[in-house]
Each structure stands twice: as C-alpha cells, then as structure tokens.
Amino acid sequence: MSETRWWRYVEQLIDGETAQEAARRAGFDKSAFTRWKKGAAADAAFVVKLARAYHANVVQALAEAELITDDEAALRLVPTGKAEILHSTPITELAEEIIRKAKELPRKESENSDNVHALIRPNQPSEIDRDIDDLDLPYVAHEPSEGIDEDDDESKYDV
The missing domain is CATH 1.10.260 (434 Repressor (Amino-terminal Domain))
Incomplete structure (x- = not known):
C-alpha cells in the first residue's frame, strides 16, 4: 500500500x-x-x-x-x-512584521514625571530609615536641563 x-x-x-x-x-x-x-x-x-x-x-x-x-x-x-499563510511566509518576513507591529504599539508615558528614580540596593532592608538624606542615595537619571549647583553632591549623578 x-x-x-x-x-x-x-x-x-x-x-x-x-x-x-x-x-x-x-x-x-x-x-x-x-x-x-x-x-x-x-x-x-x-x-x-x-x-x-x-x-x-x-x-x-x-x-x-x-x-x-x-x-x-x-x-x-x-x-x-x-x-x-504563516507556514508559507519566510521566517525573516514574519520577524520583520512583528518588529513593525511592535513599533506601532502605543508607548506608556513615564509614571514619574520628574524622570529621577532612586536605585534600591538588592540587600536593602525592608524597613527603610526615612531620616536618611536623599543625596546619599544613587540616582538613575536627572533632567539634562538641570545644572549641578555648587551645593549639590555630584556623586548622585554618577552612573
């Protein structure tokens, strides 16, 4: 047979x-x-x-x-x-279409309007001492238009 x-x-x-x-x-x-x-x-x-x-x-x-x-x-x-259609379409074309569609997705606006986000250390205790001066914590970013004043601790801007 x-x-x-x-x-x-x-x-x-x-x-x-x-x-x-x-x-x-x-x-x-x-x-x-x-x-x-x-x-x-x-x-x-x-x-x-x-x-x-x-x-x-x-x-x-x-x-x-x-x-x-x-x-x-x-x-x-x-x-x-x-x-x-999917089986007959070359994988490179499928990938290009996925990328094109991803670019069309609406972008989520940042939830933090000041664009500055404090880093949290992985071993940081769950209870945070609220009396710590914020300048002692590292920061991810700052507004480019902001200058660094003489009184500022410049280390907070180091990445």
Whole structure:
C-alpha cells in the first residue's frame, strides 16, 4: 500500500490533530480517516466537509482527492487560511512584521514625571530609615536641563 496524494493532503490539512478531532470538526465518523490512510478513495461529500471545516479551498481538496483533475480545477494556489499563510511566509518576513507591529504599539508615558528614580540596593532592608538624606542615595537619571549647583553632591549623578 502506497501513500496516496489525498492522504498526504489530509495529514497536512489537519496539522497534527487526531482523526477523532478532525472528524468531529468536519462532522463525520473517524473511520473515514482509517480508510483513507489505507488508500481508499474519498467520497466528494467528505472531501467538501473536511475542506470547509478547515477553511481550505474546496476545489483544491477535490483535486487532491483526485475527484477532478488539476486542469479541471485550474488551480492557482493561494494560501487562504491563517495557518497556510504563516507556514508559507519566510521566517525573516514574519520577524520583520512583528518588529513593525511592535513599533506601532502605543508607548506608556513615564509614571514619574520628574524622570529621577532612586536605585534600591538588592540587600536593602525592608524597613527603610526615612531620616536618611536623599543625596546619599544613587540616582538613575536627572533632567539634562538641570545644572549641578555648587551645593549639590555630584556623586548622585554618577552612573
């Protein structure tokens, strides 16, 4: 028994789903899959139901089942389903599209309007001594327009 064109198409179409899952989705008994796997020809009604269940091109499915010829179908294969499109798109194009979409996402405004954020040491006790002078703590950033006054401790601006 050699693998038929129809069975190869069915395996690609259901993409890892079990025969039971695919049959339930298409609305017929899973025994059809067993017959197809053994090389039996597909009935046109089953071909159409399966193609519709997976949003596949019905004419292409009929040709794959060899119920019509490729010439009769005048096939011009165009991916129609999301899975077909993703599988047929080169990974570099997918990556570029993800980057493009990420750049379109709205940016979250900083919650701290003064743009200065004190660093917290990893071993800092949970109880913080509120009497400590803020100038003794390191800072992440400061406003570029701010100058450093003579009275300022310049070490707070070191990164």
